[in-house]
Amino acid sequence: MAVTRAAIADGAGAFVIDDIDVSPPRDDEVLVEIRAAGICHTDHASLWWTRPLVMGHEGAGVVREIGSGVSHVLPGDAVVLNWCIxxxxxxxxxxxxxxxxxxxxxAHVMERSSGHAHAEGTRWRGRPIDRSFNIGTLSGLTLVRKEAVxxxxxxxxxxxxxxxxxxxxxGVGSALNVAHVQPGESVAVLGCGGVGLNVIQGARLAGTSTIIAIDSNPAALARARQFGATHAVLAARLDNGEELDMTATVRALTSGRGADYAFEATSVPGLAFKPLQLVRDGGMALQLSGINDMVQVPMPWFMWNKRYVTPLYGGCVPARDFPRIFGHYLDGTLQLDALVTRTYRLEQLGEALDDMLEGRNAKGVIVMPDA
Ligand SMILES: [Zn+2]
Ligand SMILES: [Zn+2]
Structure with a gap:
């Protein structure tokens, strides 16, 4: 049993930084010392997941110990964690x-019976505690299934x-693995935050000729251009109160037809089906922000032969996709440094969450000292 510091959500909207106990790995598990953990809105939502939980679902670190059935990593290896396991x-x-x-x-993290939680390996105040998305990365140590690294x-x-x-x-996976965008095709991206910028990068990597970024924030559009957008469309209200017609604008940029693909990455429920209006007949609309609300849509928006897809985790196959992403980062074709706006210590988690809620960062990351 090792003792480490972790952020624990209380299930009722608050969290504490406290000690947890972590067991040695079983046969199919890996014990990872976390060195960095990204923060996103899901972490804030996880404060209300009705039970105590080790927070965090994005992380990277160093393997400390492996189970007897683990061969693809060794102690001392640097690893990234994936939450689709x-x-x-x-x-x-x-x-x-x-x-x-x-x-x-x-998608069912709120259910206790999520199969491989292995919660018994992590204990808080003497009791087993679940880890967010089965990886709980806001913690000095995390015990995960081998397929998570x-x-x-x-x-x-x-x-x-x-x-x-x-x-x-x-973002990158939705463009490359789910939409399978091809050289010369056209893409519209509604919402240019962290996910939208990575759709733009994925489309650029695929050789897409027309990448139309749409956002209501001029600063986000400026970033979108730096990440590869060929056109920037400001979604704005006109002086007469009317919404600027982004459908007509996208059509004008795509031979009057509409884009081959349109991605929604705004988390605004009212925009969930908007991509259908931005694609051509037979085009693909992708909703990436996991909207859970009741939304109405006029059926003609699906006409004709349009496909509407809600991809999970960019269709990621970890062993295939992470090496590809790191390869693009190392050869300079994928910009990732610019996405990390600020780093924090674990004790500053409250400040990091506040900054995220206020939209101050593209991405805030908690860094942990070497153990
Ligand atoms: Zn996240
Ligand atoms: Zn399976």
């Missing part, structure tokens, strides 16, 4: 849709590696 054996894993693994469902090559700083495990893989 495939089992490799279920119906969905066998057909290659590992993000839809039936034995490890991050992938090696990081030399030259990738921990804060950069940490953010690849959530917003980067969601």
């Amino acid at each position: 495939p089992c490799g054996e279920c119906f969905q894993c066998r057909r290659g849709e590992t993000v839809l693994c039936e034995r490890s469902r991050p 992938t090696r990081i090559p030399d030259g990738v700083p921990f804060p950069v590696a940490a953010i690849t495990g959530c917003g980067v893989i969601t």
